[in-house]
Amino acid sequence: MTSGVTAVLDIGKTNSKILAVDRDLNVVATHGIASISDGRHLDTMRCWTFILASLKQIARRFDLSAIVPTTHGAAFAIMGESGLAHGIVDYEQRVPDTISAEYDILRPDFTESFSPNLPLGLNAGRQLFALDRSTPRLFDEARALIAYPQYWAWKLSGELVSEVSSLGCHTDLWAPLKAGPSSLSSAMGWDRLLPPIAPAWAVLGKAAPALGLPAACRVLAGAHDSNAAFLRYLAGSRDPFALVSTGTWFVCFNTQGNVPGLSAERDTLANIDVLGRPVASARFMGGREYAAIAEFSGQASLEDLRAVVAAQVFALPSFAAGGPFGGRSGAIRGTPSGPAQNAALAALYCALMTCESLALTGRVSKLYVDGPFATNPLYLGALATLLPDVRVLASRDQHGTGVGAALLAHWPSQAGQLPDYALAAQEIAALDLDLEGYRNTWQEMIAEAQDSGR
Numbered sequence: 001m002t003s004g005v006t007a008v009l010d011i012g013k014t015n016s017k018i019l020a021v022d023r024d025l026n027v028v029a030t031h032g033i034a035s036i037s038d039g040r041h042l043d044t045m046r047c048w049t050f051i052l053a054s055l056k057q058i059a060r061r062f063d064l065s066a067i068v069p070t071t072h073g074a075a076f077a078i079m080g081e082s083g084l085a086h087g088i089v090d091y092e093q094r095v096p097d098t099i100s101a102e103y104d105i106l107r108p109d110f111t112e113s114f115s116p117n118l119p120l121g122l123n124a125g126r127q128l129f130a131l132d133r134s135t136p137r138l139f140d141e142a143r144a145l146i147a148y149p150q151y152w153a154w155k156l157s158g159e160l161v162s163e164v165s166s167l168g169c170h171t172d173l174w175a176p177l178k179a180g181p182s183s184l185s186s187a188m189g190w191d192r193l194l195p196p197i198a199p200a201w202a203v204l205g206k207a208a209p210a211l212g213l214p215a216a217c218r219v220l221a222g223a224h225d226s227n228a229a230f231l232r233y234l235a236g237s238r239d240p241f242a243l244v245s246t247g248t249w250f251v252c253f254n255t256q257g258n259v260p261g262l263s264a265e266r267d268t269l270a271n272i273d274v275l276g277r278p279v280a281s282a283r284f285m286g287g288r289e290y291a292a293i294a295e296f297s298g299q300a301s302l303e304d305l306r307a308v309v310a311a312q313v314f315a316l317p318s319f320a321a322g323g324p325f326g327g328r329s330g331a332i333r334g335t336p337s338g339p340a341q342n343a344a345l346a347a348l349y350c351a352l353m354t355c356e357s358l359a360l361t362g363r364v365s366k367l368y369v370d371g372p373f374a375t376n377p378l379y380l381g382a383l384a385t386l387l388p389d390v391r392v393l394a395s396r397d398q399h400g401t402g403v404g405a406a407l408l409a410h411w412p413s414q415a416g417q418l419p420d421y422a423l424a425a426q427e428i429a430a431l432d433l434d435l436e437g438y439r440n441t442w443q444e445m446i447a448e449a450q451d452s453g454r
Contacts, residue, residue, distance in 0.1 A: 085138060245401070
C-alpha cells in the first residue's frame with residue numbers, strides 16, 4: 001500500500017476532483033464530478049457526498065495521511081451554530097442593480113483592496129452585501145464567515161479558520177498592503193466574523209471520527225486554487241517569473257509585477273500568495289471564452305491557424321464576464337471555414353488575451369503555463385510567437401493545482417520556508433508564422449469598437 005498519500009479536494013467552478021498524491025507528488029488516483037449549482041447556490045450537499053465517497057475509496061487503496069482543500073474563489077460560507085446559515089452563493093448569480101449601485105458607493109477604493117469592480121458576484125463583498133440587504137439579521141446571528149476552502153476544512157475537522165489567499169482573492173474584504181480586513185469588512189461588521197488566520201499549510205486537526213476516515217489523517221487549512229497552482233512555481237523557480245494558470249479562468253501572476261501600478265478598470269488585482277504577499281495579477285475567463293468560440297473538442301493544426309490569419313478572421317472580446325475588456329460583447333469578424341478553424345481562432349484569441357493581461361501586470365521575462373492549456377500546442381506556440389523576448393515554458397504536470405495543494409502537506413516546520421520542488425516544464429518555440437500584423441489589426445479593431453461605443 002502506497003504510504004503518505006495526500007488527498008486534495010480540488011473544487012472548481014466547472015469540475016470538481018479529488019486527487020490522491022503520493023510522497024513524490026505523483027497523482028496516483030483521480031475522482032471527478034461536474035460542479036453543480038441551481039444558478040443561485042452551490043450544491044454543497046451533493047459535493048460533500050462526492051468528497052466523502054472519494055476519500056473513503058482513496059483510504060481503502062492507500063495510506064491516507066492528509067487532506068488539503070483548494071477551491072475557486074468568490075465563494076464564502078456564512079456559518080451558524082451547527083453548519084451553514086445560508087446556501088453558498090454562486091458567483092454567477094446577478095446582484096440586483098439597485099443593491100449593486102448601493103454597494104459601489106461603499107466598496108473600498110482600488111488602492112486599498114486591489115480588487116477590481118467585477119460583474120455578477122465575482123466580488124465576494126457584493127454577494128455578502130446583497131445577502132445583508134435581502135436577509136435581515138443573517139449576519140447578526142452568524143457564528144463565522146469563512147472562504148470556500150476553509151468550509152471544506154471545517155466539514156472535515158470541525159475547526160473554523162481564515163486563510164489569506166482566499167480572503168485576498170478579489171473579494172473587497174482584504175487590504176493587501178496593510179495585511180488586514182478592509183474598511184468595508186469593518187464598516188459592515190464582517191471582520192468580527194472572520195476566524196483567526198491560519199497558514200494554508202496549518203494542520204487544523206484530524207479528520208472527524210464520524211466520517212469513517214483513518215484516525216491519523218490530518219486536515220489542512222487549504223488555499224485558493226490559483227494560488228495553490230502558483231505555489232509550485234514559487235517553490236520551484238527562485239528567479240522572477242510570471243505564471244498563467246489556465247482553466248475556466250486564466251489567472252496571470254507576475255512576481256516582478258508592480259502592484260501599485262495595477263489598473264482598476266482592466267480586471268487586474270493583487271492576489272495574495274500563501275505567504276501573505278501581494279502579487280500583481282490579471283485574469284480573464286479563458287476556458288469559458290475558448291469554448292464559446294471553438295464549438296469543437298478536437299485539436300486544430302498549424303495550417304488551420306495559418307488559414308485563420310491569412311483570411312483575417314478575428315474574435316473580438318469578450319465572450320464571458322470579466323477580463324481586460326470587460327463589459328463588451330464578443331464578436332467574430334469573418335467566417336472560419338469549419339470547426340478546426342474555429343478551434344484555431346479560439347486558441348489564438350486566448351493567446352492574445354493572455355498577452356494583454358500580462359502586459360497590465362508589468363515586465364515579464366519568463367512565463368510558465370499551467371493547467372489544461374499547457375497541452376494546447378497552438379495556444380502555446382502563439383504565446384511564444386507573440387512574446388519573442390519572453391522564455392515560455394509549459395508545465396508537464398497536468399494536475400498543477402492539485403500538486404501545488406499537496407505541497408502544503410510537505411511544508412517544512414520552519415514558518416515561511418518554502419518546500420523543495422523540482423519543476424518539470426518544456427520550453428516552447430515560436431511558430432513559423434508572423435502574428436505581429438494580425439495582433440496590431442486586432443488591437444485596432446478593439447479600439448475602434450470602444451470609440452464607437454460598442
